[in-house]
Amino acid sequence: SSESGLDSRVIFSSDSHASDYPTVMATREMGRLLSERTEGRLGIKVFQGGQLGSERDTMEIMTMGGIDMGRINIAPFNAIAPLSIVPVLPFLFKDVAHSRRVFDGAPGRKVLDSFEQYGIKGLVYYDCGSRNFYGSRGPIKTPDDLAGMKLRVQNSDVSVAMIDALGADATPMYIGEVYQSLVQGVIDGGENNWPTYFTERHHEVAPYFTRSQHVMTPDMMVMSLHRWNSLSEDDQVILMECAEASVLYMRELWDAKVLASQEAALAAGVQVNDVDDITQFSDLMRPIWDRFATSNDQKQLIEEIEAMRDVET
Amino acid sequence: MELAILIGVLLILMALGVPVAFALLGSAIATFIALDFPLQVVFHRMAAGMSLFTLMAIPFFIFAGDLMYRAGIADRLVRVADACFGRSRGGLGQVTVGASMMFGAVSGSAIASASAMGSALGPLMKEQGYDGDYAVNVTSTAAIVGLLIPPSHNMIVYAASAGKGVSVGDLFLAGIVPGVLTGILLMVVAWLVAVKRGYPKGKFPGWEQFTRAFVWAIPGLMTAIIIMGGILSGMFTPTESSAIAVIYTIAIGLFVYRSLDLKTFLECAQQSVRVTAMIMMIVAAASAFGYAVAILEAPTHLANMITSLTSHPIGVLLIVNLLLLILGTFMDMSPLIVITTPIFLPLVMAAGVDPTHFGIIMMINLGIGLVTPPVGAVLFVGSAVGKVPIEKTIKTIWPFYLALVIALLFITFVPALSMTLPNMLG
Amino acid sequence: MITLARKFTKQASEALIVVGTFGLLLMTAIIGWQVFGRYVLGASPNWSEQAAVTLMIWYISFAAAAGVREGFHIRIQAIESFVSVKMVFALRRFSEFVVGAIGLCMAVYGVKLCIATWHFDIPSLGFSRGMGFLAIPISGALIAIFSIVRLLEATFSNEVSEEEKA
Numbered sequence A: 001s002s003e004s005g006l007d008s009r010v011i012f013s014s015d016s017h018a019s020d021y022p023t024v025m026a027t028r029e030m031g032r033l034l035s036e037r038t039e040g041r042l043g044i045k046v047f048q049g050g051q052l053g054s055e056r057d058t059m060e061i062m063t064m065g066g067i068d069m070g071r072i073n074i075a076p077f078n079a080i081a082p083l084s085i086v087p088v089l090p091f092l093f094k095d096v097a098h099s100r101r102v103f104d105g106a107p108g109r110k111v112l113d114s115f116e117q118y119g120i121k122g123l124v125y126y127d128c129g130s131r132n133f134y135g136s137r138g139p140i141k142t143p144d145d146l147a148g149m150k151l152r153v154q155n156s157d158v159s160v161a162m163i164d165a166l167g168a169d170a171t172p173m174y175i176g177e178v179y180q181s182l183v184q185g186v187i188d189g190g191e192n193n194w195p196t197y198f199t200e201r202h203h204e205v206a207p208y209f210t211r212s213q214h215v216m217t218p219d220m221m222v223m224s225l226h227r228w229n230s231l232s233e234d235d236q237v238i239l240m241e242c243a244e245a246s247v248l249y250m251r252e253l254w255d256a257k258v259l260a261s262q263e264a265a266l267a268a269g270v271q272v273n274d275v276d277d278i279t280q281f282s283d284l285m286r287p288i289w290d291r292f293a294t295s296n297d298q299k300q301l302i303e304e305i306e307a308m309r310d311v312e313t
Numbered sequence B: 001m002e003l004a005i006l007i008g009v010l011l012i013l014m015a016l017g018v019p020v021a022f023a024l025l026g027s028a029i030a031t032f033i034a035l036d037f038p039l040q041v042v043f044h045r046m047a048a049g050m051s052l053f054t055l056m057a058i059p060f061f062i063f064a065g066d067l068m069y070r071a072g073i074a075d076r077l078v079r080v081a082d083a084c085f086g087r088s089r090g091g092l093g094q095v096t097v098g099a100s101m102m103f104g105a106v107s108g109s110a111i112a113s114a115s116a117m118g119s120a121l122g123p124l125m126k127e128q129g130y131d132g133d134y135a136v137n138v139t140s141t142a143a144i145v146g147l148l149i150p151p152s153h154n155m156i157v158y159a160a161s162a163g164k165g166v167s168v169g170d171l172f173l174a175g176i177v178p179g180v181l182t183g184i185l186l187m188v189v190a191w192l193v194a195v196k197r198g199y200p201k202g203k204f205p206g207w208e209q210f211t212r213a214f215v216w217a218i219p220g221l222m223t224a225i226i227i228m229g230g231i232l233s234g235m236f237t238p239t240e241s242s243a244i245a246v247i248y249t250i251a252i253g254l255f256v257y258r259s260l261d262l263k264t265f266l267e268c269a270q271q272s273v274r275v276t277a278m279i280m281m282i283v284a285a286a287s288a289f290g291y292a293v294a295i296l297e298a299p300t301h302l303a304n305m306i307t308s309l310t311s312h313p314i315g316v317l318l319i320v321n322l323l324l325l326i327l328g329t330f331m332d333m334s335p336l337i338v339i340t341t342p343i344f345l346p347l348v349m350a351a352g353v354d355p356t357h358f359g360i361i362m363m364i365n366l367g368i369g370l371v372t373p374p375v376g377a378v379l380f381v382g383s384a385v386g387k388v389p390i391e392k393t394i395k396t397i398w399p400f401y402l403a404l405v406i407a408l409l410f411i412t413f414v415p416a417l418s419m420t421l422p423n424m425l426g
Numbered sequence C: 001m002i003t004l005a006r007k008f009t010k011q012a013s014e015a016l017i018v019v020g021t022f023g024l025l026l027m028t029a030i031i032g033w034q035v036f037g038r039y040v041l042g043a044s045p046n047w048s049e050q051a052a053v054t055l056m057i058w059y060i061s062f063a064a065a066a067g068v069r070e071g072f073h074i075r076i077q078a079i080e081s082f083v084s085v086k087m088v089f090a091l092r093r094f095s096e097f098v099v100g101a102i103g104l105c106m107a108v109y110g111v112k113l114c115i116a117t118w119h120f121d122i123p124s125l126g127f128s129r130g131m132g133f134l135a136i137p138i139s140g141a142l143i144a145i146f147s148i149v150r151l152l153e154a155t156f157s158n159e160v161s162e163e164e165k166a
């Protein structure tokens, strides 16, 4: 509504990452484009570093319209929107290219649109690559190599179930404690993306990295419906275009970051390997998919995503 | 504009005597209306603000502190202090400071310390011819030492307000040396004043009495070891250690000192619930207020104002200390921590101050505020327990203020006092 | 009528403190159990943290409402030593009015908060965020009622209430 001044006020956006993180830089780029294309009528102010609260907090606040926009991982949405569980399922995507086809395509849109009944307009995915296993004992090539390993996971039911199904011992732990726990042998490994693996220095104490690409939990740019609806239709179109443009920018930064940390880790002596046969792992995941994706909508979404495995766009 | 509403409404409501928690909520509500944010967010922030795991240590430490007093742990510590410091001229002054340091090491609350020491030592001092104002001055200012010596629920409030990167364990370690330093300075002042007023000397009760007093106090002093040892070894989180302190104190009161009965216990629990509600309601309201502060980038604006005056670290620290001292005269400690930490911390960090060090500066600075009128909870408790009107005590309290301000300056400008222990052990 | 309301609200606030005491003791037991579970049973319960944290919203909100009736909330009284008795009376009523209005706000928007989060799961607990937040509107309604009663009893009764004598 124009009388409230919402349509002209700068858009407040939150992010728990630091100022130089690709998602934060991409949000700033999105703001630059937006302000350029609306001749300064609209802009984005980024509150990075978690100034406005944890991701769960900002998500809940956003459903009520208490913050305009934000970069939030898909995991917190699991507690509110059932469809959001599907992209979190392990061994669902063949590779990063597959995941990007899905996020940019109809299945990705479907998940974003499912947030609308909770007061959130899903804009775009800032996908953050794949998570991979790493450990201190030796290369992980088959599920047998994981047997009995104590593996650190994020504190989520899906992650714990995945590790248990693979025969390892899931240990949920705060990321800051992982390095020391690897040193002391409290855990034997973990799973993460290249940049976190390297910046947290886990490569120093767990130098065997397996390109398992087992989970591709994406970040998302979402907006409060309250604020979205206050924009004119023209402005909504412009904002969406700017968001999409920022995705390309974000991916460039992200891919460069992955490459840089990968090279640095290799230079530091990390040994990388592929798994022998991915189906040995993914076959063990069926019970988990069935346990967490119970509704027909969720099952259908899985089928749609699987159908895009080999489709080149 | 919204920033003016935020600050204006807060100051007006507080000045007119609206309870601080509601003044904070009122200000947040007014600002949210101006920003066209839905008001349920105010209460979402409020509920989230009172339901943090780390903040659970606040009710536990308050409860434990009150239990320690009623279970007789305070009395036993006084006997130890008496055996250690009672011999000098005006010895009971030293005894008070020493006992406060020991009680501070087991209790997380300065108010519990002031009331425990006041009740245990006040009558004794009167008996031996000490003036009432002296007794209140010593017990109130010595209680501030307990804010610095771990555990300290205000350090937990600070860690929660400072956000990521400030650990309660580090803060606890950082407070030890400054706490002892402040205690020593207060002992010197207590001695000087006692000599000037010609107070009597105590006499040493003999080694046997000393040993007996010490042995009896061991179960109480163990609390300190359980809390600090538990946190430092990684056995417990600070929150868990505070709950363990409660359970341990109940056990001592029931089975060792046999001083707790069900009635006292329930009274104590009820009183702790009241104090907890008082503090946590402010913390919760400040969380809603803090959301508005963050959205409006108030810290940046204030930082720009201060750095336009000076950007030299010493200048920044002096200005921040001065502002906190002024605010501390008319506001209580916990609300000030939650309101001002997000504002001042980025500023002093930009000037190169470690956030753990700044936490200790805040403890002593706002601790001074607890013993200054017009709003000084510890001074009020001290003079209520000592049955001396505040007007009378504040006429003679200034040497003790001086000791605290000297301690503040040392703590502010010698970071090593705070940072050596956490750097070594943290 | 006012005497009745006063009696009722006094009992209500005492009951709230009792409920709050129960909450504090239960919270102590839960965290004690968490530590016991970790070191003695070899596994800490996964519900204890969320349960204790949610419990805290409930008992603090209730005790805070009792605090409005009992008048124990921290406030700055400095101005009262500089103004007339009449003015002090007016300031106290203004404060009660503001607290009551905020209580009403808490009740109304607290309900909206609960509705908005009613279907959001709390991980590892069997109930939703909205149910956890329910203490906010209940406490808000109580705060509003307590403030109105205090306002009325001060305005319409000649005797000075106990809190004001203190």
Ligand code: NA
Residues within 6 Å of the ligand: B103, B104, B105, B106, B107, B108, B109, B145, B146, B147, B148, B149, B150, B151, B152
């Ligand atoms: Na202490």
Ligand code: NA
Residues within 6 Å of the ligand: B328, B329, B330, B331, B368, B369, B370, B371, B372, B373, B374, B375, B376, B377
């Ligand atoms: Na003061």
